[in-house]
Amino acid sequence: MYGNTNLTKDFVIDDDPTMLSEFESRISSGDKIEPKDWMPKEYRKQLIRMIEQHAHSEIIGALPEGTWITRAPGFRRKLALMAKVQDEVGHAQLLYSAAETLGKSREEMVNDLISGKSKYSNVFNYPAKTWADTAVIGWLIDAAAIVNQLANAKGSYGPYCRALERICYEESFHLKQGHDNTVYLATGTPQQREMVQEALNRWWRPVIHFFGPPDSQSVHSEKLIKWKIKMMTNDEMRNQFFNMYVPKIHELGLTLPDPDLKKNNDGTWSYSDPDWDEFWAVVKGNGPCNKERIAVRRMAEERGRWVREALQNNTTDNNSAFGFYALNSNISGARNNTVGVNALTLNTIGSNNNAFGYYALRNNTIGYENIAIGNSSLRNNTTGKY
Ligand code: FAQ
Numbered sequence: 001m002y003g004n005t006n007l008t009k010d011f012v013i014d015d016d017p018t019m020l021s022e023f024e025s026r027i028s029s030g031d032k033i034e035p036k037d038w039m040p041k042e043y044r045k046q047l048i049r050m051i052e053q054h055a056h057s058e059i060i061g062a063l064p065e066g067t068w069i070t071r072a073p074g075f076r077r078k079l080a081l082m083a084k085v086q087d088e089v090g091h092a093q094l095l096y097s098a099a100e101t102l103g104k105s106r107e108e109m110v111n112d113l114i115s116g117k118s119k120y121s122n123v124f125n126y127p128a129k130t131w132a133d134t135a136v137i138g139w140l141i142d143a144a145a146i147v148n149q150l151a152n153a154k155g156s157y158g159p160y161c162r163a164l165e166r167i168c169y170e171e172s173f174h175l176k177q178g179h180d181n182t183v184y185l186a187t188g189t190p191q192q193r194e195m196v197q198e199a200l201n202r203w204w205r206p207v208i209h210f211f212g213p214p215d216s217q218s219v220h221s222e223k224l225i226k227w228k229i230k231m232m233t234n235d236e237m238r239n240q241f242f243n244m245y246v247p248k249i250h251e252l253g254l255t256l257p258d259p260d261l262k263k264n265n266d267g268t269w270s271y272s273d274p275d276w277d278e279f280w281a282v283v284k285g286n287g288p289c290n291k292e293r294i295a296v297r298r299m300a301e302e303r304g305r306w307v308r309e310a311l312q313n314n315t316t317d318n319n320s321a322f323g324f325y326a327l328n329s330n331i332s333g334a335r336n337n338t339v340g341v342n343a344l345t346l347n348t349i350g351s352n353n354n355a356f357g358y359y360a361l362r363n364n365t366i367g368y369e370n371i372a373i374g375n376s377s378l379r380n381n382t383t384g385k386y
Pocket of ligand 1: 055141217
């Protein structure tokens with residue numbers, strides 16, 4: 001989006017105390033930092049870490065609910081879930097683009113995800129066992145994400161904040177979809193009620209973990225808050241979530257699996273130890289579904305390789321591209337074999353092109369020896385001979 005993946009090492013210069021102090025006064029005055037502005041190395045590193053983990057969470061987060069699209073009860077629920085899951089993948093795209101502005105390529109990020117080097121949110125390493133899981137995820141995990149993202153959208157890094165603003169609008173629809181689904185089940189038959197209660201019992205602990213370790217164990221919070229990358233501490237976000245959603249859960253007649261959960265006089269919440277050992281095991285790759293989730297992403301990466309290669313702008317010879325808009329806007333050399341809809345569109349091409357499909361060879365300025373087969377082939381072209 002911003003094309004900073006080619007940042008040279010020279011640009012990432014050592015931190016100069018004067019520049020650091022100017023940078024910090026910009027942050028204190030509420031300025032947004034933009035990709036080409038000077039920033040400390042550590043600020044860049046922390047942003048890449050956090051935005052990248054967030055992007056991975058969205059893309060992996062599509063998987064638990066995604067498994068229910070084919071089994072959703074009724075067309076309306078199926079449509080809504082499909083749109084929701086598609087949005088989550090779109091959020092990943094926005095976030096990968098924001099992280100790319102800081103100099104790490106999408107390919108590196110994806111490789112770090114599928115090699116297990118990068119983390120992503122704990123919650124997506126649990127299975128969605130019943131339809132009610134999609135209700136609880138759509139309501140409470142989206143709600144938790146909104147608490148975090150609304151706060152961070154007011155942060156200091158322009159591209160991340162802008163991506164978060166857009167994401168929050170969409171997450172608000174997801175939350176409504178999840179809430180509607182939960183209310184329907186909670187006010188339905190005894191079996192539906194039991195199903196949603198059982199799902200809530202299983203998801204409650206992962207949702208508490210979602211906001212990160214307690215402040216006393218958080219490694220990055222201090223620095224992130226100082227530089228306005230994170231706008232609330234983990235415990236503050238967790239507390240805000242309890243304030244907003246515990247009463248709503250109780251209003252539906254649902255219970256929470258924690259007898260010690262209560263609001264204190266000072267406005268904070270007390271709760272039982274949610275087993276932080278389990279949290280650390282999950283985020284380090286040993287949760288119930290970590291291996292399965294990564295295996296799916298690895299498979300998608302492998303299966304999609306040819307599409308990415310086909311869609312890349314080529315300036316070389318001997319291209320074979322298949323699919324929609326294969327070889328789009330290329331200044332290519334010779335011998336392109338292209339199959340698909342709008343194959344070889346808007347190209348300035350050399351010779352020996354074979355294009356098959358609808359609108360093959362459309363709006364091109366082409367050399368010679370072109371073979372175009374299909375409907376509306378050779379349309380609006382300035383073609384040479386043969
Ligand atoms: N899961 O020092 P802190 C969504 C790691 S999007 C896994 O406290 P920090 C949408 C942390 O990375 C969900 N790991 O860390 C959706 C660090 O490890 P590292 C994602 C976690 O960064 C909905 C270590 O623990 N949202 O749900 C978690 O200050 C429905 C030490 O922790 C974001 O990513 C965790 N929960 O605070 C999609 C928002 N918590 O990197 C589909 C942006 C901590 O040193 C369906 N991120 N760790 O190896 C943030 O706001 C922060 O990164 C926190 C963690 C608050 C998550």
